[in-house]
Amino acid sequence: MSDIEKSYSPGLATDIEKPIANPGIEPHRIRMTDKSEKHARTAEKQIAVMFGVSVVGAIIAIWGFFAFPIVDGDLAATRNNSLWMGLGMALSMFGIGFGAVHWAKTLMPDNEVSEMRHQARSSDETRAQALEIVKLADGESGFSRRKLIRRSMYGALAFFPIPAIIIFGDLGPVVGDTLKHTMWKPGTRLTKDPTGIPIKASDVTIGSVFHVIPEGLSEMEEHKLEEKAKAAVLLVRVNPSDLNEDPAKADWSYQGIVAYSKICTHVGCPVALYEQHTHHLLCPCHQSTFDLANHCEVVFGPASRPLPQLPIAVDAEGYLIAQSDFLEPVGPSFWDIRK
Structure with a gap:
């Protein structure tokens, strides 16, 4: 032990052993x-x-x-x-x-x-x-x-x-059928977001993902963002043998090409991440995960219902078109959709 350590060690031990006086309460x-x-x-x-x-x-x-x-x-x-x-x-x-x-x-x-501590x-x-x-x-x-x-x-x-x-x-619908109807109508072409270029079925390869908007949306001047927030769609092509389609909706897809609402059914965030090997769609906000190959049912996260599917077909020129609007409300399920 050094001389410095010897000279300071006794004092240090003495200081540690001294009890600390109660400072009491400051005068009011x-x-x-x-x-x-x-x-x-x-x-x-x-x-x-x-x-x-x-x-x-x-x-x-x-x-x-x-x-x-x-x-x-x-x-x-x-x-x-x-x-x-x-x-x-x-x-x-x-x-x-x-x-x-x-x-x-x-x-x-x-x-x-100052009060004594008592039992809970x-x-x-x-x-x-x-x-x-x-x-x-x-x-x-x-x-x-x-x-x-x-x-x-x-x-x-x-x-x-x-x-x-x-x-x-003001952030969302209050009354009525605000989210039950979008710009999609029978014969409306599916176009790329944001260019508005129509999409042919031959352009969609297996594993590819397209962010889609209705034809005419990119040229709108009023209420463009509101309509896009309801009508945005994800278009994906998978191997037809991987799809577990509902027989009643078998004609809603085309040769493995399916279209689902891009708006998460939890709080409305955009579902924009696709995992090709599992066919899962992921919402980045709260990690709600949807199985694209199985009717986009919820497999993880807080979302309470599957993503609505957009029925699609192909016109005479080979372009993808909508058969109709969504048949159920899009977006977050904070109201009773059965009403």
């Missing part, structure tokens, strides 16, 4: 709101104002949603919609957050306490005492007594989720 700092009811009322009004600001922010977000509707291709409309909704929702969240923090720092008890399950008597403590805390915090704070907080909490409800409601 008296706040102005503890000493003056006038300051307490002022703080109460400030908190109510912050909750009111939250309500105003929610109203601004709702106003921005309707005042600046998003128009396909109009970047200014999208920018204004995002700006006012973002500002409004941020103001709403900050209003609630600052109001709650200011309430806790100025009016709620801030004394530090207390006796009925202890639980009754705990209930009395909760009632006491309610009285000390002023939640029941300070009506201005309580009512303004209720208002802020009532308005706060409304912008989110409106936004989420």
